[in-house]
Amino acid sequence: MKYTNKTATRIIEMIEQDLFGVSEICKIVNINPKTFYHWKKTRPEFNEAVDNAITLREETLVASARIGLKQLLEGYVQKIIEH
Template identity: 45%
Template sequence: MAKYTERLAEKIVSLIEEDTYSITEICKHLKITRKSFYEWRDKKPEFRKAIEAAIESRDEALAITARRSLKKKLEGYTLTEIWTTYVPDKENPDKLVLKNRVVRQKEYAPDTHAIRLVLSHNETKEEENKEHSQPLTIIVQDPKTRDSLNELREKLMNNNVPVEKKIEKEEFISEPTEPISHSNNLHDVQKMRTKQ
């Protein structure tokens, strides 16, 4: 097993960031085993962080290149090709002299397939944003279910931390218009109140 050094780690990280070689090719080039590479990655947190940063940087560079290429396809572009022909000088055969130069420019129109792709992607994003921006509305007529849903919503909004529940009761006290009998039966009292 090769010995881990900062210099070797920096070389590995730079090769990963360049995105020219695979991990296997990097290991062969630096004469280390894949096993050593993965052991270092697992055991050395600074090496793991450096690799993750290199991969992130590589992915950002790739995304920038992709956006530039897509922009060219969307806008169209001009490709300029230049051919130059040199011939040996008649007086001095060791010296080359320009015989002719051909400049050719070719216009590439915007790519309609790329345009359609971008437009459909943007429409999909807008639809997703509309769906997420509208709040969910649930209409519940049962008071017990309504209270349970409100309690659940509060728990979710407070990251499942229990919330003290305040119980408020409305008491309706009125003076009876009819005399109440001296019955201990609650049912009789309720009947009398409903008559009012």
């Protein structure tokens, strides 16, 4: 498949959303995983966008984990105080 901005954008969005792995994304957009990695190697803008999407995904995951942990800890503290 030929590289297009539309396909690249769709891939980047799926990486950011953390819904699928690379193999699944490739199936959805109808490309071979080798094509994905070839694009990463030969298209600096795509490689950078993928790296940024992964970083954003990881930052979002860490933020969600912190919020969840904080809520759990606050709920635990409130339960102890209520008794």
